[in-house]
Amino acid sequence: MPSKDFPSASEHVTQETINRYADISGDYNPIHVDEEAAAASEFGGTIAHGPIALQTFFRSLTEWLESPAPPAGTVINITFRAPTRPGDTIHCELRDQTGDEITTECLNQDGTTVITAKSTIPS
């Protein structure tokens, strides 16, 4: 495990970010890209695809590992806890490091945790 501090990448999410991700992934679910339909949903407006908020974690992790991809044997468990909306800025923080396991949280600008990730990274 690296001994340096866990970096905190951040991403400002806009509807344009969401639309770009829809084009990359092919996921045009109305809850992400149709502002009128999303306004009538339980979310009251569009929400970002989950992987958009997760991107801050992936960027922080790969920068920390100084590797473009986690090593073979790495296991990451991710829970999506709250939606990310256009206008949110997400960043990621290390919460705990024990042995080969790290626990991280991604938060929005209000301090709401949107994602938690527990990673086991082989030495």
Next chain:
Amino acid sequence: MTPEETPALSNVTYDELDEGQVLGTVTEPVSAEMAGSLIGEIGAPGEAQVAPPAVFPVLFLKALRRTLGGIPNGGVLAKYELRFGEPLPADGSEATIEVSIAEKYVRRERPYVVVQFAIDDADGKRVLTGLKTIMWPTGPGQE
């Protein structure tokens, strides 16, 4: 049906899916351009020789869309489990993705479906096994 011809959305119900069911196996190219657009800020051009981790959720979505006849309309992502294997080259070669239903359950009156993705590189090496838990838009007995 080509990837471009696959409908964007699917209305497959909870009851139409069975644990252990294999939805299908598809191949998807992993280009340097696609991988590069997922290495920094979403969509910003970057350079990648191997797939960054953000490529895998995209492959999940592409494979789910093709094997399920579209992305579940109204589904909400709840969890991922990612088990990494060998690095996946981002050189335009094809990744093979087998999609199956690992589990489905109802918790706190919400229906969930766990979809498994087994991804191999062009040489047949396992690069990732992923589980994606989706809060399904329909529950038991619902159309």
